[in-house]
Amino acid sequence: MPMYQQLEEQICSLIETGTLPPGTVLPAERQLAESLGVSRVTIQRAYAATRQRQLLTAQGRKGFVVRGREHQIHPGMDRLKGFTEEMRELGKIPSSRILEREIVQDRSISSIFGLPSTARLLKLTRVRYGDEVPMSREVAWYNLALAPALEAGDLSGSVYAFLAEHCGARPVSCDQTIEATTPTQQECELFAFDEPVPCLLIKRHTYAQGSLMIEYVEGLFRGDMYSYRLKLNG
Known part of the structure; x- marks a missing residue:
């Protein structure tokens, strides 16, 4: 042998x-x-x-x-919450590393928001950590017309908390889909995978008061660490 x-x-x-x-x-x-x-x-x-x-x-x-x-963490999906709140509820210390932050005009993303193609959006790409272990890579876009303070604000922590405290635009609901996917080579390096491991791709449309869409995010969550739990009532 x-x-x-x-x-x-x-x-x-x-x-x-x-x-x-x-x-x-x-x-x-x-x-x-x-x-x-x-x-x-x-x-x-x-x-x-x-x-x-x-x-x-x-x-x-x-x-x-x-x-x-x-x-393996088992976050519930019974209510809307951000990554920071989720990690704290699970007894982990949350942190983030910003990979990209810029103001963009993106016709395809603007159409998701139902905005003109020239709308100004904040694009924010982050790696999210729980107890210093990389848990997810998120690419998010925010409607600056609803939350102009995001443009120059400190987003090293919870963006949802920032929205509530500085923009008066607390997220109140979302539409979310989950699908299986394979990470790219770059994503494997971020997660310290020596070979691709199945991951969960979560796409979220988040709304503030008045059913106004404030966020669209695509988050890649490592499949070896996440198992989502749903409670259904008949």
């Missing part, structure tokens, strides 16, 4: 017997390779094979972590 397969079987055995419980952070590839006297490629292949068996998950700078139910 090749060395990487031997190591894979040993890791799987330790996980299945509980010796490596959920949440355990495995040693870095270089560190483990040096301690075992094998190549780093051997460690990479062993970790990748173990991950394919759904026993490990990649968590950014933390590296590989033993997978368990507590590492």
Whole structure:
């Protein structure tokens, strides 16, 4: 049996017997390779094979972590809430990194808002983190005619909170769709995937008071971390 397969079987055995419980952070590839006297490629292949068996998950700078139910979050969809509020309800510390922020005129996006093609929109692209683990990549557009303060405002935190506090345009309802998709190479790099993992693409039309559309967002959420929960009444 090749060395990487031997190591894979040993890791799987330790996980299945509980010796490596959920949440355990495995040693870095270089560190483990040096301690075992094998190549780093051997460690990479062993970790990748173990991950394919759904026993490990990649968590950014933390590296590989033993997978368990507590590492998959189950946000409810019973009411409208933003990412920041969602993470806090789940006991995680939310943060964001802005990749792109600009004022645009986009005919196709303006048509989604029902606005003229020359309407000014704020385009905001962010990576959203929970406990420093990249959870989603969001591209959002905002109607500046309804919320002009967004143009120069501090959007490092919750945009929904900013809308409510500085624009008098609290989001009150939304239409949302969820579909499965495969991340691009760039998105794999953002999520620290060594190979594409199925993700959830969530498209949201958000409305303020008076049924005025204030936001359109396309969010890519990692499928190995998210499982949405619905409560239906008959």
